Amino acid sequence: MSLNEKIGISLALLPVSYYATTLCLWFGHWFSHQPNSPLRDHHLQSHHRLYPNSRRCRAPKFRCAKGKFDSNKALFPWLLIPLCMEGVLLPSWLAVAGMFQVALMTAIVAWVHVQFHLEHSVLDGRVWFARARARHEIHHDQDKNFAVGDHFWDRLFGTFADAGTVMQLSSRVNHPRAPQSQSSPTPEQKAFAQPKPCRCGSCRLACCCRHSHNKAAESLHSPTYSPFVKSPAGPQATDSATSSHPSITTHKTKKGV
Helix, strand or coil: CCCHHHHHHHHHHHHHHHHHHHHHHHHHHHCCCCCCCCHHHHHHCHHHHHHCCCCCCCCCCCCCCCCCCCHHHHHHHHHHHHHHHHHHCCHHHHHHHHHHHHHHHHHHHHHHHHHHCCCCCCCCCCCCHHHHHHHHHHHCCCCCCCCCCCCHHHHHHHCCCCCCHHHHHHHHCCCCCCCCCCCCCCHHHHHCCCCCCCCCCHHHEEEHHHHHHHHHHHHHHCCCCCCCCCCCCHHHHHHHHHCCHHHHHHHHHHHCC
């Protein structure tokens, strides 16, 4: 048999390996949730205890139990069934290809499951990932959606629960920060209103400069304030600032007298 024929047969085996792998993972997950299952504590007392519900289903780092309550003991042993069947029923080269496919698919499913429980996932921003994550979070509230990503077996055995429409999920893809209130100035506004040293050489002009900077600081809390709108320059601006300051008005009155 030529190499091309072996590659073609291996690719034809890929759908069989995929559905056999997802079926074993689904069954192991479903069986560990049954009331009389001997594997119930291995899964519910570890993974579901760390992530008890959909509101507490994410963490900065993925958390998993070890030892007696290792959740892998409840899921992965079922994968020995397709591996043994491939080793017995298929030629050696095809059995090796099938075992590699099962291991690869299991690794992909496990990696996607880890991304479900991270606060900042590398898959954030994708609608399909938001949909799959929302369906998995339903699983942490009730005994539904035992599969990860592809819910073919959940639909077939009646354990599927949808998470909403695509429009509702797209709003959960990213969580934008709340807009900054107008009452709190931005860093740009603070930098603009920072008082600067005056080197005018005159007491009157220095007082005018301080007064203008104080007016700028007070205008930060105004809703119409913008740091990119310059205040009017020229003699009119100086006169208006001078006439509004009481010390300068007193100085002008004494000088006129």
